[in-house]
Amino acid sequence: MIQYAAFLIFALGCIVWLTRRSERPLVVGTILIHGAVGLLTWAYLVPVDGTFVITQDFSSDDLKYFHTGKQILDNGTIFVGMHELGINVNPGFAYIVGFFFLIFGDVWFIPNGISFLAGALLPVLVVRLAGHLGMANREAYIAGWLMALLPTTSFFSAVGYKDALTLCAVVAMFLSLASLSASSRTKSAFLYLLASASTLAFLRIGMLPLVVLSHALCVNRFRIHLRGLLLVGLLALALAPLLVWYQSTQTYDQFIIQEVITTSNTGKGMGSSILSGGLAFWILRGPLFLLTPYPSLSGIEDAWQL
16 A cells, blocks of 8 residues: 555656646646545545445445456456456456556555546646647646646546546547647558557547547548548447447436436436436536536535536
């Protein structure tokens, strides 16, 4: 435990040291903000199976990455099949957690530490991406501070889930693609698109169509010629995970709707209306989830009485 805590402190120091001087206040501020959220989250943690989870009722979700890490530690190798670990999709974070288990042993906050490092780096990547997209320096830093202060980002940087790392990877990929596109290295940008899409599929396959489509429409300024045809082919390949993602969101929405109805006791709140509204209400789901932590994770039931 001491060795892993020392590693986290060292890694945070490296992030501060490697960033630009103008970015360091943002990194330090992010660490302090996310650290404060982590301390607030501690009030909800309960001990289960050698670690701590957000709520006892949903301990199975809280424990899955920790349990996977212990399985890899018991096997003594990272080369364990997905089915043997009980993983059906998105194995990336689970294997990363398992890798750290092999190095540091059975430490209950290994998944949390990975999320915290990703959360500390994320606002800096947002600032740099905003700069590459043409924002003025002031606006770019405002975007970074907004990301640092965002309640959901802070929350998922303090708990042991893959969301912070996935978001960090997505922003890093877009930053690299924007940089490559600005340098007019079309072939390199296209090859990087393939590599980044494969990496993201390892972390969260449902976001793969987002990367491909955004690159096609925004970064490469989609045109109908050979490059465009290749990107259309990639979009076609991305259709299957897109359908899987859509089906999973429908199932997940039903779970969330039930949570909202059970919590509010009426089923007539704004949250319930948005989540049950279908495609027409999708644009409103982002603000809803960004501003209010999931009830099954935080235990803050009043957040759903909208």
